[in-house]
Amino acid sequence: MSITVRVPAKVNVQLAVGPARPDGFHDLANVFLAVSLHDEVTATRADALRVTCEGPDADRVPLDRTNLAARAAELLAARHGITPDVHLHIAKDIPVAGGMAGGSADGAAALLACDALWGTGASRAELLDICAELGSDVPFSLVGGAALGTGRGERLTEIPLGGTFHWVFAVADGGLSTPAVYAEFDRLTPDAPEPVASPALLDALRTGDTTALAGALANDLQPAALSLRPSLADTLAAGTGAGALAGIVSGSGPTTAFLVKDAEAAEAVAAALVASGTCRTARTATSPAPGARVLTA
């Protein structure tokens, strides 16, 4: 028997970052939106824990126990006193190390898939707890939709959404290390204020107002990502120059996200971004998208 779970990528429409905490993490006001780029994780009974991966970026995904999908299986198994003998196959479409929570998505998906395969019957609260242990972005991958993440981003409050938003993602060559981007933020921002969610942005999400959302997009990690990868400024200029309503670095980057008015504009902006030569490829997507969910039972 196999269980397949489909799980979305995310974009951070607001990422407000406070000062570094004693534990090294940063308190956030992190407004997540799930977008329609997906990975699928299939769990099958096996003699031992094994991870395989297919997709354009598969060679950049670790297949050892550091893979978040493998760690999810181990954590769930340990809590329920079983051995994590499972083959986890990742069909990867989310850009790797791109600030779109691809690894986090696979962690959430593997957790749900193993829970169904093993019949562990973990409660939603237990699943969310394990997600938070796996990483700050992982709980949102389970939940999907739109949510405000506080603490280090793991404490979620759902945000109702009033409409569909259209996006273009410019995928850069290579990745950016999340800890390196936070460290650069610390260097650039010695007196960061406490992070607060923007009422204008939350209103734009609730009413589904694309123009208002475009005016409210904000990412405190963007100067740090641009400092480490100055060429991202060219990508942002190419996207807005091609008619995007706004452009922003996605999370810790280096993927850049462009909000556009409709599907037709998305195709035009994606083509212009590719033609500009400022990115490796461009992908169109919509939000919201549902969180991790089982496809086969």
Ligand SMILES: C[C@](O)(CO)[C@H](O)COP(=O)(O)OP(=O)(O)OC[C@H]1O[C@@H](n2ccc(N)nc2=O)[C@H](O)[C@@H]1O
């Ligand atoms: C940039 C974002 O993707 C925005 O959603 C997240 O904040 C990062 O989430 P993530 O990749 O799940 O991060 P984790 O695996 O929890 O942490 C990786 C590293 O990122 C930094 N980190 C992460 C989250 C946070 N609130 N403060 C941090 O300083 C820390 O250096 C940490 O060691």
Ligand SMILES: Nc1ncnc2c1ncn2[C@@H]1O[C@H](COP(=O)(O)OP(=O)(O)OP(=O)(O)O)[C@@H](O)[C@H]1O
């Ligand atoms: N299942 C996985 N898929 C991709 N990368 C993984 C996975 N598990 C662990 N990793 C490691 O995590 C690193 C970051 O990859 P990931 O795609 O999660 O980055 P990201 O999109 O920047 O994440 P985030 O937005 O949460 O900061 C990779 O370089 C890789 O070494």
